[in-house]
Amino acid sequence: MLPAPELTAEPTSRWRIVLLLAGVLLLAANLRVPLTSVGPVLSNISTDVGLPANLLGLLNSTPLLAFGLSSVPLATLGRRCGVERVLGFALFALAAGLLLRSAPSVVALFAGTIVLSVAIPAGNVLLPSVVKHHFPTEITLITGIYAATMSGVAAIGSGVAAPIAAAFAGGWRLALGCWVVLTVLAIALWIPQWRSGAVQAAGIGAATARTPWRSALAWQVTLFMGLQSLGFYVCIGWLPSFLTSAGYTAVHSGFLLFYYQAVSLIAYVVGPLLLRKMRSQRAFAALASVSCATGYVGLLVAPSAALVWLTLAGLGAGACLVTALSFFSLRAANPAGAAALSGMAQSIGYLIAAAGPIAFGAIRSAADSWIPALIALTACALVQTVIALYAGRAKTI
Incomplete structure (x- = not known):
């Protein structure tokens, strides 16, 4: 058994609650935009540094592979060193990765991508534990708010990356590196949480938790997380190409990709309001998957x-994400369990997600048609619907 994540005592004033929530939201704002801002400027990167298509594909797949490989170790690190402390170090690493990725070197491009790809999953894995501890009666609401923040900023990033690259002398490097400003703001707001979390580094009075590899419910949550992530990242990676082949212009395809992400914000607002009234999330998760x-x-x-x-x-994608994130807290008995389940689900889930765009592209190339690939994607969503009926049960691990 491992020590639980060391979390601070409950906030005792409205100011501390506001400060904590602002820190959570700014941290969440940094978890997707470093990735979604890359796609629109891939052609600029290729032209500037002369990367062939296979290395561009590696640049896109590296973050998901890193997410999968680092999630469980990060959950363990949070238990041993304190959640707030690990999140603080992760923000500093993310800032370093963003700056390094924008440096004038191919080596720096990939090195920075690796650094930020290890920093981001710390937030993915450990934020549900923070929510479980500090907002135990408002899990779905707070999860929906931070998911909306994460995806809203990500959508903005994908929409403004190309215009920034075209309008300023810094080009794609500025378009990718400018987000370090957001990371610095997150660091400033997280410092109070980081300092107070370090006080309990000895783990005095901590609960215990371990990664629930033998739990059927944990595997159901994990598969739901993986399949919904697969669908999202397949769309992010291949939707513009599909739409272009269907007769849309490149500009219109880019707008539709932005729209796909932006419309999910409705689900992040409405979803938690519905989920908080439900003892079981089975119907909601299944309907979102069917959508x-x-x-x-x-x-x-x-x-x-x-x-x-x-x-x-x-x-559907927005509703599935907010449900998957809520599962980490709702299916766990305590904050330690939330971090352990989150680490497991995101580790395996992101490995599944990383395979999705590669498999989709392989099917598309082998068949020389989009039809089999879209049928396979639909089949994954239907399997996800079945998994939702199990993962959404009102049970805890």
Whole structure:
């Protein structure tokens, strides 16, 4: 048995609660935008540094692989060193990675990507433990708020990256590196949490937890997390190419990718309001998964109505993400268990997600058609629907 994450005592004043929530939201704002801002400037990177297509693919897949490989170790590190302390160090590492990635060197490009790809999953894994501890009666609401922040900033990043690269002398390097400002703001707001969390580094009175590898419920949560992530990252990676092949312009395809991410914000606002009234999340998680599947089928049979189908797919994706993040806290008995389950689910889940875009592309290339690839994506969403009926049960590990 390992020591639990060392979390500070409950905030005792409204100011401390506001400060903690602001820190959580700013930390969440940094968890996706370093990744979503890359796709729109990939062609600029390729032209500038002369990267071939296979290395561009590696640049895109490196973060997901790093997420999968580092999630469980980060959960263990949080238990041993204190959640707030690990999150603070992760923010400093993220700032360093963003700056290094924008340096004028191919080696720096990949080295910075690796550094930030190890820093980001610390937030992914440990934030549910923070929410479980400090906001135990408002888990779905706080999770929805930070998921909305994370995805809203990510959508903005994907929308402004190309215009920034085109408008300023710094080009793609400025478009990717400018987000370090957001990281510095997060560091400033997290310092009070980091300092107070370090006080309990000895783990006095801590609960115990271990990674629940033998729990069927934990594996159901893990598979739900992995399959919903797979669908999202396949869309992020391949949606513009599919839409272009269907007759949309590159500009219109980019807007539709932004729209797919932006529409999910509705689910982040409405989803928690519905989830907090539900003892079981089975119906909500299953309906969200069906919404994704319906969107994929619609893109396959009537791509000319992509706006309609991406509305369904985006709402479904947003609802699935906020549900998956909520599961880490709702299915755990305590904050230590939330971090352990989060580490397991995100470790395996992101490895599943990393395989998705590669497999989708391979199917597309082998068949020389988008049809089999979209059918396979729809099948994954239907399997996810079945898993949702198990992961959403009102049980704890």
